[in-house]
Amino acid sequence: MDIFETCLDPQRIGPPKTQISSNNNTIDEDIFSSSINLEECHIKEGYKDGYKDGLVLGKQEGSEVGLKHGFESGEELGFYRGLIDVWISVVRIEPSFFSARIQKSIHQIQELLKKYPYMDHEDESKDDILKELRLKFKAICATLGVKLEYKGYPKIMLKMTLACCKLYISESRNKAALESIERAAKLFHEARLINKFEDETYNRVGYTLVSKLPPKLPSGFSPLKDAPFAMVESAYKAIDFNVHSGSHPRLGVVDHICLHPLANATLEQTANIARSLARDIGTKLEVPIFLYGAAHEKGRTLDSIRRELGYFMPNTRGNIWAGGPNSENLPICPDEGPSQVDPSKGVIVIGSTRWVDNYNVPIFSTNISAVRRIAKVIGERGGGLPSVQAMALAHGDGTIEVACNLLDPSKVGGDKVQVEVERLAREEGMVAGKGYFTDLTQEEIIETFLDNEDSSVDHYSNDL
Incomplete structure (x- = not known):
């Protein structure tokens, strides 16, 4: 048979083709299998080398970062420890140098320093303790009027100028009226409502607002004027002084407003706000206003005004004050507003003093x-x-x-x-x-404001 015929014979060339095809598949599989295995080997070897190098570099970087943060925390804690040691030494030498409340705050910082988990970096309480230490420290500095600062910590809080407004309203039983007054206050975010003290027997409520003050106040502008004005306006709409009664004396629906300088603020600043507030209430709401303290040109005292207006004498049988003034005519001339009284509103005494x-x-x-x-x-x-x-x-x-x-x-x-x-x-x-305070202490008010300020910044940062 011719060699070419043999090659062309289907019966003879079939099996070899199948065999050849089978051999080709086996060869292809072997080639790809080797490539895949080689790639996996390289990946495993690379991973082992990378993991080994990563451990070394990770430990180095972790050590550097940990040392840096540990040093920063230790430096700040040491700063507080040094101050506390100095302050406690001052108290030992001259016990009356600091007020009882300042001394209490000093001892609270001392206790926080003792509680700090210096040797346990995984203790989650350390951040909360450090935050509380910062707040206590800033509150003490603000109260003392000093500008001590830890150089490694942001300085913005220590340079803050704060003032406080206390506003007393002759009502505590009408909850709807109080809610409307508080809604009016919350429209002014820069003046924070820090505390509220209600007394049902006295039928009286006291509000404490705090705000930052810019270095130079524009004429007639301040959150501590705008927020109280809105509260006063809301109170007159919701409360009728004619139907009021309680065992605490008062002169009007809004009985008394006083402004106090806090951290780095001056008495002159708060007196200017008090006078501006008095003008607005007197003119726009038509209420007689009497000024006292630094807000009055001669420094008239609060109790002297009250005595002249009959504040201390119950106007009904027993020890209860009921309704508004017995006469629309005033025994003394007001500093702002009309010379006659609207019995449904009464009058307001507004002043500015130290705490x-x-x-x-x-x-x-x-x-x-x-x-x-x-x-x-x-x-x-x-x-x-x-x-x-x-x-x-x-x-x-x-x-x-x-x-x-x-x-x-x-x-x-x-x-x-x-x-x-x-x-x-x-x-x-x-x-x-046992007696009680009707408001937070000056230190607690500053601390609460600073804490709220920190929370607002943190919340804003988280939203970005």
Whole structure:
């Protein structure tokens, strides 16, 4: 057979083709399999080398970052520790150098430093403790009016200028009215509502607002003027002074507004805001306004105005004040607003002073005359404690309070008033209970504002 015929014979060339085809598939599979295995080997070897190098570099970088952050935290904690040691030494040498409240804040920082987990970097409480340390430190500096600062920490808070407005409204039982007043305040985000103190027996509520002040206030502008004005306007719409009653004296729906300088603010700044607020209320809302303290050109005192307006004398039987003034005519001329009173609104006293604390001590008795004697002896006017004003007010069944204004709490605080009231009550054969403040302390107010400020910044940053 011809060789070409053999090659062309289908019967003879079939099996070899199949065999050849099978051999080709096997060869192809072997080639691809080797390539894949080779690639996997390279990946595994590369991963091992990369992992090994990553461990080395990761440890180096982690060590550098940890050392850096650890050093920064340690440096800041050391800064606070050094200050606390100095302040405590000052207290040991001169116990009266700092007020009782400042001393309390100093000891709180000392306790926080003890609680800090120096040797446990994974303890999650360390961030919260450090944040609280910063707030306490800034609050103390703001209260003392000093500009101490840790160089490694942002300085913005320590240069902040803060002022406070306390606004007292003759109402605590009408919740709808209070809600409308608070809604009005919340429209002004730069003036923060820090505290609210309600007393149903007195039928009175006190609001505390705090705001930052720019270095130079534009004429007639301040969040601490705009927010209180909106609250006053809302109060007049929601409350009728003619139908009001309570065991706390008052002169109007909005009884009293006072502004106080806090961190780095001046009395002149708050006095300017008080005068501007008085002009707006007097003119736009047609309410007689009486100025006192730094807001008044002669520095007239709050209690002198109240005495001339009959504030301290109950206008009904017993110890209850009811309704508005008995006459539309005023015994003295107001500083702003009309010379006649709208009985549904009453009048407002607006002033500016250094910080004042309000401290009330309950005495378990119904003998109002005896408690009035105690109040008279306690106050500076009666020869008692300097910078203290006091009066006796019925407060529920079987309880009468000695309500005190502490005009200089750094010299005479609630602790001294408490001791003296207890002593005088024993002499009268009565028992005095534990007193209470009607507002946060100056340090707590600053601290709360700064804490809210930090939270707002953090929230904003998280939203970006």
